[in-house]
Amino acid sequence: KWYKDDVLDVRAIMDTWTLQEGFPLVTVEVKGREVRLSQERYLKTDNASLTEGFLWQIPLTYKTSHSNTIQRFLLKTKTDVLYLEEEVAWVKFNVDMSGYYMVHYQQRGWGALVDLLQSNHTALSSSDRANLVNNVFQLV
Numbered sequence: 001k002w003y004k005d006d007v008l009d010v011r012a013i014m015d016t017w018t019l020q021e022g023f024p025l026v027t028v029e030v031k032g033r034e035v036r037l038s039q040e041r042y043l044k045t046d047n048a049s050l051t052e053g054f055l056w057q058i059p060l061t062y063k064t065s066h067s068n069t070i071q072r073f074l075l076k077t078k079t080d081v082l083y084l085e086e087e088v089a090w091v092k093f094n095v096d097m098s099g100y101y102m103v104h105y106q107q108r109g110w111g112a113l114v115d116l117l118q119s120n121h122t123a124l125s126s127s128d129r130a131n132l133v134n135n136v137f138q139l140v
Contacts, residue, residue: 008074013057017100024056026075029106030091035082037075042102042138061098065089065116090116096127102135110136 025042028035041054058075065088073082084091090112093103105113113132116123124132 006074013059013074016056020054020056022054023100023102024054024058025102025104026058026060026093027104027106028091028093028109030088030109031107032087033084035084035091036079036106037073037082038079039075039101040078044138056101058101059099060093060101061095062091062093063095064091070095092124092128092132094131096125097131102138103131104135104139 022041022043024039027038027040030036037060039056039058041051043051045051055078056075060073060075062071062073063069064071064084066086091109092113094101113124117129117132121129
């Protein structure tokens with residue numbers, strides 16, 4: 001389940017993917033136990049009018065430094081806050097590139113993942129490592 005006791009409206013979710021073009025960029029900012037999430041249309045342009053007005057229902061997957069269990073969160077709004085059970089050293093979204101979205105980590109997010117990979121690169125799967133490299137190259 002994506003939410004506790006939640007019934008998913010698959011049609012509503014899919015309409016956000018099939019009735020508009022492009023795909024989302026999810027920005028992640030971790031502050032203590034809070035994970036602040038926001039979404040916008042991913043497009044390599046400086047023209048903000050081309051990225052406004054898009055909204056997806058994004059089935060996010062993530063794991064943290066405290067658990068290899070894949071967690072799920074359905075981002076239905078432009079911004080939302082996910083609350084973790086405890087503070088973590090790092091969080092990685094789009095586990096094994098299972099979702100159709102880019103991820104940008106704010107604040108210390110990228111640095112925490114770099115530190116992890118430098119100390120133990122096998123803590124993340126090869127798909128997750130490739131996903132991070134892809135995101136970095138797309139976002140520069």
